[in-house]
Amino acid sequence: MxxxxxxxxxxxxxxxCAGVDRAIKIVEMALEKWGAPVYVRHEIVHNKFVVDGLRGKGAVFVEDLDDAPSDRPVIFSAHGVPRSVPAEARAREMVYVDATCPLVSKVHIEAERHSQNGRQMVMIGHAGHPETLGTMGQLPPGEVLLVETPDDVAKLEVRDPERLAFITQTTLSVDDTAEIVAALRARFPAIVGPHKEDICxxxxxxxxxxxxxxxxxxxxxxxxxxxxxxxxxxxxxxxxxxxxxxxxxxxxxxxxxxxxxxxxxxxxxxxxxxxxxxxxxxxxxxxxxxxxxxxxxxxxxxxxxxxxxxxxxxxx
Incomplete structure (x- = not known):
């Protein structure tokens, strides 16, 4: 036929992308430098084929730092981690390598800068996603409010509508995010956005x-x-x-x-x-x-x- x-x-x-390529390289280089096992907090990137390949080389994936022994290196995933995680690693005197994508780190720095200037943050992102958890975890509880849809914007209860800034998860739909940003600007005209778009x-x-x-x-x-x-x-x-x-x-x-x-x-x-x-x-x-x-x-x-x-x- x-x-x-x-x-x-x-x-x-x-x-x-460059951030994923770098994160995978970090795990491979850590295995070369320190030998197996090397522990990775959360999947280094969200792909089973990649994770299984690194596991075969000696990487051990855990969801909590408590599951990694203090005497072995640990790597933080490309999605980023709350500020409390490296603090815990330092307290346990662990060798750690941060594989957070530099473009995610840029969002972390933005959030901290706005907070230092007295602004409460609104984050556009997906609840429970490790990048969202990592970014919101850069500031104390209550300092970052999460919205997922334009409807969420209408329900926001903010400390001071004149002292707000927004950031976004780097992997969102460009069009969906634009709708949410428009809703934020309509309700809070004084809200400050990023100098350059957060979506990577x-x-x-x-x-x-x-x-x-x-x-x-x-x-x-x-x-x-x-x-x-x-x-x-x-x-x-x-x-x-x-x-x-x-x-x-x-x-x-x-x-x-x-x-x-x-x-x-x-x-x-x-x-x-x-x-x-x-x-x-x-x-x-x-x-x-x-x-x-x-x-x-x-x-x-x-x-x-x-x-x-x-x-x-x-x-x-």
Missing amino acids: TAPPLTLYLAAPRGF YATTNRQEAVKAMAPAIDAMLVVGAPNSSNSRRLVEVGRRAGCPYAQLVQRADDIDWRALDGISTVGITAGASAPEVLIDEVVDAFRARFAVTVEKVVTAEEHVEFKVPRVLREPA
């Missing part, structure tokens, strides 16, 4: 690539993990931009082929913590079923690199 024709549109940029370049670029290809495709697959905020946002952005069907898949085995019956065009992208090998795996799965033509949808080029912490660049 002749395989049916299919055009695959590959979004660019897609997959790993990688999140923005991946969403723009999805918007560019969504109207031209029958379906879209986003390679990423269910607990990856930026991956889930890509699915939402694709649907809103006109793609009739969008699915989040961790691996090629997760593809719902019945839902793709009769299609002729598919877009593929990946969240910022998904490695290229998993995208290749998905492409190969399509090649096994279709006569595939690949087209690239390029909307930006990324050349960002972040240095690893100095402690890993020094000899043991």
